[in-house]
Amino acid sequence: MSFLGDLFGGPAVDAVSAVGNVFDKLFTSDEEKARAEAVMAKIRQQPQILQAEINRIEAAHRSVFVAGWRPFIGWVCGIGFLWAFLLHPLFQWGVALAGLDVTPPKIATDNMMELVLALLGLGALRSAEKMTGRSK
Numbered sequence: 001m002s003f004l005g006d007l008f009g010g011p012a013v014d015a016v017s018a019v020g021n022v023f024d025k026l027f028t029s030d031e032e033k034a035r036a037e038a039v040m041a042k043i044r045q046q047p048q049i050l051q052a053e054i055n056r057i058e059a060a061h062r063s064v065f066v067a068g069w070r071p072f073i074g075w076v077c078g079i080g081f082l083w084a085f086l087l088h089p090l091f092q093w094g095v096a097l098a099g100l101d102v103t104p105p106k107i108a109t110d111n112m113m114e115l116v117l118a119l120l121g122l123g124a125l126r127s128a129e130k131m132t133g134r135s136k
Contacts, residue, residue, distance in 0.1 A: 077116045
């Protein structure tokens, strides 16, 4: 993750740090530091604002392959959990009642759980932003 962070976020973070160091050296009074800190806060928000804009453009795209990748991941994970937690146990129960010797496939849900929790966390964060009026 460090490599990707350096690749995509490193230059922006370095630029923000450089601007912050310049502000620290230029402004010495409390009022000047407060104004400089407000400017720095706006600069720090820019990467998140740009990512939100990219997400909005992707979601509005007419191609299902661009706009539909997030719902696709959600459906795949939902179907995987449906099998792992509902259908697989019911299938095993039915096989046991019928006296058959069939072993259904298992799905490793640990990685899928991480993905779903990340998706749900982002969705909850977006809902919280909407409720507090931070987004449209």
